[in-house]
Amino acid sequence: MSRTMKIEMVSTGDEVLYGQITDTNAAWLSDFLFQQGFLVSSRFTVGDDLTQLIHTLQTRSKENDILIVNGGLGPTSDDLTALAAAKANNDELILHQEWVAKMEQYFACRGNNMSPKNLKQAMLPASATLVDNSVGTACGFRMVMNGCHLFFTPGVPFEFQEMVKTQILPEIRQLFPDVDKPLCYRLTTMGRSESDLASEIEQRLSIPANINVGYRSAMPIIELKLTARQSLQAQMNSLWAELASLVSDNLLYEGTIGLARLVSTLLKQQSLQLLVLTDKLAAAVVSQLYDADAPLIKAEIFGDNDPLNAQILTWQMHYPHAIILSLTGFSAEEPIFTLQLITPKQAYHYTLKYTGRIHNNQIQQEIFSAVGLDALRRYLTQQPLVGPNIWLDVIEAGK
Amino acid sequence: MSRTMKIEMVSTGDEVLYGQITDTNAAWLSDFLFQQGFLVSSRFTVGDDLTQLIHTLQTRSKENDILIVNGGLGPTSDDLTALAAAKANNDELILHQEWVAKMEQYFACRGNNMSPKNLKQAMLPASATLVDNSVGTACGFRMVMNGCHLFFTPGVPFEFQEMVKTQILPEIRQLFPDVDKPLCYRLTTMGRSESDLASEIEQRLSIPANINVGYRSAMPIIELKLTARQSLQAQMNSLWAELASLVSDNLLYEGTIGLARLVSTLLKQQSLQLLVLTDKLAAAVVSQLYDADAPLIKAEIFGDNDPLNAQILTWQMHYPHAIILSLTGFSAEEPIFTLQLITPKQAYHYTLKYTGRIHNNQIQQEIFSAVGLDALRRYLTQQPLVGPNIWLDVIEAGK
CATH class of the missing domain: 3.90.950.20 (CinA-like)
Structure with a gap:
């Protein structure tokens, strides 16, 4: 592919917008897609506001190739994503009997009856294609708007991860088969300052233009990383060896083990x-x-x-x-x-x-x-x- | 004001985009502005990518009244925000002598000399107005683009908070003096499920259309909240009393004490x-x-x-x-x-x-x-x- 593919995550929910919970799904998705060779290029976070959700889906779909929308598929009144998706696409919300049957089975397996509240989770846009959730009652779905592929996913981390791994990643692979995978090498140091490390690295290493050096400081540690496209692997490896040796006195570990x-x-x-x-x-x-x-x-x-x-x-x-x-x-x-x-x-x-x-x-x-x-x-x-x-x-x- | 004012936070940095660090500045800003009567309406997160930063500033300034841009003002090569701001506005980056003098004083007070690397932190867009940082070397600045007021702030939490409190909030107050303050009441429960709580609340309370009920589930607790504009305070108070009484057996605390x-x-x-x-x-x-x-x-x-x-x-x-x-x-x-x-x-x-x-x-x-x-x-x-x-x-x- 000559042009860059743009994947944006749309995180929804007041609790995420207001930082009352950490958006662990965002961290997980970026990391997981990265490992699979796809870079999330941006993230847009909005609260539980219908008007703004509709506007977000309409505008962000014009800017991106893929939107992964997360959250707001639950049974309560502040779960507005399906309604927003329908309105954004001038669609009706209809009851998808296929999903009602799945939910009834889900509850039956656990010896419970389905609450009428859960019916809301099968009210999805008429034009949506269902994306299976084998571990919960929030149905995923996909739509195409403005030429962009939108995937709607549940907020519960375990359900989200299953859906991305088993349903969405294969779709993305099929849509964009030819990406040059990204590479990222990381190490963590303790005991030197970020600017001191940066000075020495910039003075002593010669860093090719298309390899990026990144710094992350979180007392007491500083993380260093190199990122580039896979086609630069040989250069990455030799630069990495130099970098690791340069910081060896303060190196805690390579990678992300903790x-x-x-x-x-x-x-x-x-x-x-x-x-x-x-x-x-x-x-x-x-x-x-x-x-x-x-x-x-x-x-x-x-x-x-x-x-x-x-x-x-x-x-x-x-x-x-x-x-x-x-x-x-x-x-x-x-x-x-x-x-x-x-x-x-x-x-x-x-x-x-x-x-x-x-x-x-x-x-x-x-x-x-x-x-x-x-x-x-x-x-x-x-x-x-x-x-x-x-x-x-x-x-x-x-x- | 009849129309809603739109405040967006733009969080920058690969480590935030990829979730390697929690965006605590986002949580703090939303909460702080809320207490002062302003709602952050959305957040946009981008990595350390010059092209994308420029595009973000140009496009998000068209969609919002205020952008609070955070991060990327440090001395290292992956700090690109000032350059992006200049390019987004067809500006030059120039050395602001006023800030060089401030930094020299900052280091002198601490018995150190300024490193030449820090000079980069005084290279700011020609049209920028400086926003003082009394506790660090990253200079804040402000600009107007597409009729939107942009504030550029440092990523270090302590510096960010000082700048928002002492410099940016007064500016926002002056720009938008007449907002109807938001109200948010919160309580935390333990021992019931979210859907069970939601069912009982929706069955037993009558909730006015312009008061929102929100749920946040993070094992082992469920947080409930009511939000509305301040003009609805009387209705909020009476609904709140009913809600607190409804969940009293499982109530841990009201507010956010923890x-x-x-x-x-x-x-x-x-x-x-x-x-x-x-x-x-x-x-x-x-x-x-x-x-x-x-x-x-x-x-x-x-x-x-x-x-x-x-x-x-x-x-x-x-x-x-x-x-x-x-x-x-x-x-x-x-x-x-x-x-x-x-x-x-x-x-x-x-x-x-x-x-x-x-x-x-x-x-x-x-x-x-x-x-x-x-x-x-x-x-x-x-x-x-x-x-x-x-x-x-x-x-x-x-x-």
């Missing part, structure tokens, strides 16, 4: 189990490890003046083969804290000073959790426990 | 301190309480087979005036668990069965944390500890 999941994987590979002792300021490390399925035996979130060494000794006796991570001694007045890692062979002890800006509790938890997880990562990959870091000073280090 | 912060406030009002014992499955309750600034003495995240009662006894001895919340006994095979609340006067004991769908670790943590926090809320407001809940069965309850 620090907690990386630590979890390393622990499992080395058949190690973990115990965590932490002040409240780093309490998030525990739920992050649990989310990442880490082999975590137990954890204690310390109060002030709790007997740290006694607890460590008790755990060492009971779990002689486990690793104990301890992040304690934070005080409100002084941003100094103690990082200990007690392994079956060795005990490491660091007194550290946080010299960065003080953020809210949530971001501070992210920062100190990351310091602890990184110490584990470094231990498990045979490196010194604390890496070079502009916002962290080593006051004392011992074994 | 369960952890509500519990934190109640504990502080009653001068109580808290200790938490939990299995890993509810570990998130600890970081949520800490984020909400709760009077949390300490917490322990249990491993399997840990001596629960011994720990509770020890804590009772050491902290006789504190409240102990314990959420334990989860097993992978059976979704049965034990909720205990030990107060200075009484010990409550519940065996509960979770009958809902099994989600990923993160959502399961949200669910069980909410059950624990709700038990605290109910205790602190003199109610039975476990409320009516479609996905939670009480197997046993005792004191």
Whole structure:
């Protein structure tokens, strides 16, 4: 294809427009289509407003080749997408008996009767072609307007993902068979500033015009990425090797695994189990490890003046083969804290000073959790426990 | 004003388009402007692509009265917004000496020299009017295109918020002095399904045409809201009273305080301190309480087979005036668990069965944390500890 195909996602719903929920469907769709070789080129977000929904469908279909419209197919009165689609296309809403039958079957399988409210979910534009939802009651559908292919999808993430994977992706492939797939390489660093990284990269690497370098800063990490079309893979690979080597002192991981999941994987590979002792300021490390399925035996979130060494000794006796991570001694007045890692062979002890800006509790938890997880990562990959870091000073280090 | 004013936010950046970061600026802006009486009517999200940025500014300015463009004003090569604004308006980018002086002063105050890279942040469209950023190096600016007022703002949340509050809101007020302010009332429930709530509300309440009812479902909670223009305040108030009474058995809170912060406030009002014992499955309750600034003495995240009662006894001895919340006994095979609340006067004991769908670790943590926090809320407001809940069965309850 000579010209670029334009895919836009239309996210609907007040709760998405007003940011009361994170648009996880948007993130998932962009990532999924990217993996399949398609780039989402933009996203338009509107609330539950009929007039505006109609106008959106009419105007955005003129600007794009594909619109993936998400949300507003539920049974309640603020679900307006089917009505908007009908009106935008000068269509009637009609009851699609085919979908009524599907819903009756869906409820019967679960031992329930269908509520009359659900009938609304089978009221779809007369010209719509149904798109099956095998895991819920919100029927997907497709239409063509202004030469653009519109796919209407449910807001429930699981249903949305199933529909995109099994029904919509094959359609898009058929409509646009010849795209040059995009490539994106990512890595995550900690301990340097974005502008510092950018300066060094721009000075030391020569970056071809059609490879893009991107930066994403979210304290405590900076993500770097290279993007280009697949036809540039050879150049991408060699530039990537240079980039990874340039930032190696601060590299946490390549790809998108995440620090907690990386630590979890390393622990499992080395058949190690973990115990965590932490002040409240780093309490998030525990739920992050649990989310990442880490082999975590137990954890204690310390109060002030709790007997740290006694607890460590008790755990060492009971779990002689486990690793104990301890992040304690934070005080409100002084941003100094103690990082200990007690392994079956060795005990490491660091007194550290946080010299960065003080953020809210949530971001501070992210920062100190990351310091602890990184110490584990470094231990498990045979490196010194604390890496070079502009916002962290080593006051004392011992074994 | 007879016609509706249209405010659109234009969010820029690959990381926002691809959902790698949550667009917290979008949520903040919608909420802030709403509080001030202005509704954001839509949001357009584009990546770091010069051609598309130019096209976006040219086309979206035709559709809106105000565009608030966010992001892309930094010093790195993927920050393209100023260049796009210039090209969209057939302008030159010129060095604004006024901003160079501001940046030099900014760095001098911090004992640093300005990096040459930062000069790029003073290269702005010739026709732009600067909008001061008192807390960073990214200069805001404004322009008029196609009769639309465009405000260009930095992506760093703190800088963005300052600029909107101190510079942009006063401008919007001056441009559109006569809006009928929007009203939005919210409450959060737990333990009923969205369609069940919706059915009862639509059957039992008579809802005027120009008041909207909205639902937002995010396991384990459902949020309900009423929105209307301020001129309907009297009707809103009476409908709100009926709605709150209708859902009272499942009501967690009115407004947007959040369960952890509500519990934190109640504990502080009653001068109580808290200790938490939990299995890993509810570990998130600890970081949520800490984020909400709760009077949390300490917490322990249990491993399997840990001596629960011994720990509770020890804590009772050491902290006789504190409240102990314990959420334990989860097993992978059976979704049965034990909720205990030990107060200075009484010990409550519940065996509960979770009958809902099994989600990923993160959502399961949200669910069980909410059950624990709700038990605290109910205790602190003199109610039975476990409320009516479609996905939670009480197997046993005792004191």
